[in-house]
Amino acid sequence: MPDMRDVAQAILSGAPAEDIAALPIPESYRAAVILRDEADMFAGLPSEEKDPRKSLHVQEVATPELAPDEAYVAVMASAINFNTVWTSIFEPLPTFGFLDRLGKESRWGARHALPYHVVGSDGAGVVLRVGDAVRNWKPGDRVTIHCNHVDDQDPSAHNDSMLASNQRIWGFETNFGGLADLTVVKANQLMPKPAHLSWEESACNALCNSTSYRMLVSAHAAPMKQGDTVLVWGATGGLGGYAVQYVLNGGGTPVGVVSSADKVALLNEMGCEAVIDRKSEGFRFWKDEHTQDEGEWRRLGKRVRELVGTDPDIVFEHPGRQTFGASVFVAARGGTIVTCAATSGFMIEYDNRHLWMKLKRIVSSHFANYAEAWEANSLVAKGRIQPILSAVYPLTEVGEAAFQVHHNLHEGKLGVLCLASQEGLGIDDPAFREQVGEDKITLFRRHGAA
Ligand code: NAP
Numbered sequence: 001m002p003d004m005r006d007v008a009q010a011i012l013s014g015a016p017a018e019d020i021a022a023l024p025i026p027e028s029y030r031a032a033v034i035l036r037d038e039a040d041m042f043a044g045l046p047s048e049e050k051d052p053r054k055s056l057h058v059q060e061v062a063t064p065e066l067a068p069d070e071a072y073v074a075v076m077a078s079a080i081n082f083n084t085v086w087t088s089i090f091e092p093l094p095t096f097g098f099l100d101r102l103g104k105e106s107r108w109g110a111r112h113a114l115p116y117h118v119v120g121s122d123g124a125g126v127v128l129r130v131g132d133a134v135r136n137w138k139p140g141d142r143v144t145i146h147c148n149h150v151d152d153q154d155p156s157a158h159n160d161s162m163l164a165s166n167q168r169i170w171g172f173e174t175n176f177g178g179l180a181d182l183t184v185v186k187a188n189q190l191m192p193k194p195a196h197l198s199w200e201e202s203a204c205n206a207l208c209n210s211t212s213y214r215m216l217v218s219a220h221a222a223p224m225k226q227g228d229t230v231l232v233w234g235a236t237g238g239l240g241g242y243a244v245q246y247v248l249n250g251g252g253t254p255v256g257v258v259s260s261a262d263k264v265a266l267l268n269e270m271g272c273e274a275v276i277d278r279k280s281e282g283f284r285f286w287k288d289e290h291t292q293d294e295g296e297w298r299r300l301g302k303r304v305r306e307l308v309g310t311d312p313d314i315v316f317e318h319p320g321r322q323t324f325g326a327s328v329f330v331a332a333r334g335g336t337i338v339t340c341a342a343t344s345g346f347m348i349e350y351d352n353r354h355l356w357m358k359l360k361r362i363v364s365s366h367f368a369n370y371a372e373a374w375e376a377n378s379l380v381a382k383g384r385i386q387p388i389l390s391a392v393y394p395l396t397e398v399g400e401a402a403f404q405v406h407h408n409l410h411e412g413k414l415g416v417l418c419l420a421s422q423e424g425l426g427i428d429d430p431a432f433r434e435q436v437g438e439d440k441i442t443l444f445r446r447h448g449a450a
Contacts, residue, residue: 017140031180050089053399076199120179124203146373195429200415210368213376226251241388321345383436388412390448
């Protein structure tokens with residue numbers, strides 16, 4: 001019986017597309033999962049003690065049947081996203097509820113409601129098979145995968161698919177995610193792999209890069225103008241590392257907030273000169289669990305003015321409860337707070353007087369539609385946006401990788417090798433890589449290794 005090792009060997013030895021198309025699809029594959037019967041394993045523990053190393057398992061799972069609008073992709077590499085941390089600590093809710101709801105929708109949806117959840121919302125690999133309704137992709141295509149899972153037969157999906165009533169995040173609200181040797185995706189999640197990047201450099205971008213693109217570039221959220229000042233929280237994190245690049249590319253001035261001297265140095269190397277080290281400068285926006293410290297908001301605002309001479313036109317928000325009051329306060333008159341998350345808590349408190357009296361806006365954003373993800377991917381392929389990969393783990397150590405992200409011990413993105421046997425494989429256009437510059441492409445990786 002063929003297994004995924006045969007598939008890996010064919011890909012790694014450069015087999016032509018017709019040979020890839022002829023490969024039998026193995027009946028099972030290796031995947032990172034959480035288990036339904038362990039969903040209560042961390043009951044009563046504080047978040048910090050919920051340990052992804054205990055809940056994430058790597059095991060064989062059955063290959064699901066392929067729907068007509070889907071593709072099997074051999075995953076060469078994937079990456080950790082914060083949503084895998086949420087899934088693995090069963091917060092704010094166990095994700096099996098999402099799978100069960102999808103399971104009730106259709107015969108194809110029913111495949112997803114299983115005793116295990118294959119996690120992961122990023123990936124790069126090779127198309128092995130496509131369903132009968134797939135027109136634009138074929139076996140052998142080298143692809144990256146974005147995570148917007150939409151049934152495009154629903155009319156609500158056709159203005160902006162992020163507004164679709166059946167919009168889901170692949171590998172978070174669906175099963176068969178990317179932290180595995182094989183994945184099942186809708187054909188409208190596929191995008192061309194950037195030819196100058198390795199598998200792991202290609203796999204780490206789509207989720208965070210597309211999200212930051214929608215937040216700061218697309219008309220759907222807070223499109224930045226040339227000359228705008230943008231305060232970026234977590235500026236060397238997954239979202240922030242792309243956000244800073246978009247601000248610099250678009251002729252804006254980023255003010256990056258980070259929490260270590262190392263991260264300050266990394267931002268400076270990226271070309272972000274205005275940086276606030278929130279840890280060494282001792283910013284603390286809550287006096288206690290119930291009371292915010294307006295003095296600290298003012299101190300932050302003053303610090304931004306000292307650095308760049310103005311208030312931020314846009315605040316790039318995702319930490320949530322810990323920072324949101326400060327974000328609303330420091331935004332310029334008429335400025336925008338664009339938010340896509342709430343890592344430190346989703347019950348938000350801010351002083352509404354500062355919002356309305358200064359005509360500020362809060363704009364929500366969530367991942368990206370196919371067009372936005374495609375544009376963000378094209379910018380990576382053109383060498384205009386660099387991967388922010390800082391470290392790479394084998395799939396067997398996926399729990400440790402998620403632990404690092406959970407505890408904010410990482411920079412940028414953590415890659416995960418699935419079928420790729422080592423780092424650095426999959427570069428199809430070394431001449432273009434040289435043109436873009438090894439130093440730029442591997443900036444976070446060199447920093448992570450230092
Ligand atoms: P990440 O790689 O962990 O980066 C987040 C950064 O935020 C950290 O590097 C940290 O930087 C900063 N941070 C964390 N806690 C903070 C706090 N209490 N106060 C100030 N800064 C804090 O995560 P990510 O991939 O950027 O994702 C961030 C959040 O966005 C997560 O909750 C994730 O689930 C969510 N997200 C949402 C979407 C969407 O489509 N809606 C997409 C991607 C991510 P410093 O310690 O250096 O300051």
